[in-house]
Amino acid sequence: MILVGLTGGIGSGKSTVSLLLEGKGAIIIDADAIVREVQLPGSPVLTELAAKFGSEVLAADGSLDRQAVANIVFTDPDALKALNAIVHPAVGKEMNRRMIEQRTTDRVVILDIPLLTENPREGLQGKIVVDVPVEVQVERLVNFRGFAEEDARARISRQATREQRLETADFVIDNSGDLESLTAQIDKLWTWLVSLPQLPADYEPITPTPNAGPKSPNKNT
Ligand code: ATP
Numbered sequence: 001m002i003l004v005g006l007t008g009g010i011g012s013g014k015s016t017v018s019l020l021l022e023g024k025g026a027i028i029i030d031a032d033a034i035v036r037e038v039q040l041p042g043s044p045v046l047t048e049l050a051a052k053f054g055s056e057v058l059a060a061d062g063s064l065d066r067q068a069v070a071n072i073v074f075t076d077p078d079a080l081k082a083l084n085a086i087v088h089p090a091v092g093k094e095m096n097r098r099m100i101e102q103r104t105t106d107r108v109v110i111l112d113i114p115l116l117t118e119n120p121r122e123g124l125q126g127k128i129v130v131d132v133p134v135e136v137q138v139e140r141l142v143n144f145r146g147f148a149e150e151d152a153r154a155r156i157s158r159q160a161t162r163e164q165r166l167e168t169a170d171f172v173i174d175n176s177g178d179l180e181s182l183t184a185q186i187d188k189l190w191t192w193l194v195s196l197p198q199l200p201a202d203y204e205p206i207t208p209t210p211n212a213g214p215k216s217p218n219k220n221t
Pocket of ligand 1: 008009010012013014016017032047114140141144145175176177179182210
């Protein structure tokens with residue numbers, strides 16, 4: 001297995017890059033998708049969240065009302081800590097399970113982690129950063145994702161800066177251009193990825209330290 005992290009600001013194009021890499025044959029472990037999965041109705045995480053925050057965080061159909069949770073933790077750092085303490089271990093465990101599932105293969109495994117700069121992770125062979133100017137980020141969030149401009153800017157300002165992300169990047173994807181330009185860069189990225197050495201078959205994923213939770217709720221909380 002070759003194991004690399006993928007990160008970038010909100011709306012920078014991580015999912016688009018992931019899809020293109022999947023097309024090349026990569027296995028994508030999507031942290032956001034796993035957050036949603038571990039909180040599905042009937043899950044121990046959802047039960048714990050309801051016990052901690054009350055039934056107001058449950059929607060009428062029994063699923064997690066993400067907006068209700070976001071409203072609670074937005075102004076209450078202790079509540080955010082409690083939320084992370086419930087959700088993060090389950091997410092970490094599932095991510096590790098998926099890495100272990102691949103460790104005896106020769107696949108390129110991409111960990112798509114939106115807050116990887118904010119919460120660094122050991123044991124990766126490199127970090128891909130999808131980079132866009134803030135104005136492009138805002139424009140795409142408003143035009144394609146239905147965000148109000150003010151909300152887009154507020155979310156961006158709560159994340160690491162573009163400079164902070166670039167400082168620790170091993171491979172930078174410039175996603176300020178069109179999809180054709182992005183696709184051309186994916187070809188180069190893939191050449192780099194497959195040039196990395198294979199990890200040993202008994203590779204043990206390193207779980208980030210528990211107190212390194214996000215400083216602000218992400219879009220899944
Ligand atoms: P999030 O942080 O919310 O998970 P993301 O980083 O995964 O977002 P994407 O969903 O891949 O970002 O991209 C955000 C939006 O911008 C999507 O609607 C996507 O189709 C569009 N997009 C991505 N790259 C480009 C591009 N090069 N040109 C035009 N649109 C793009």
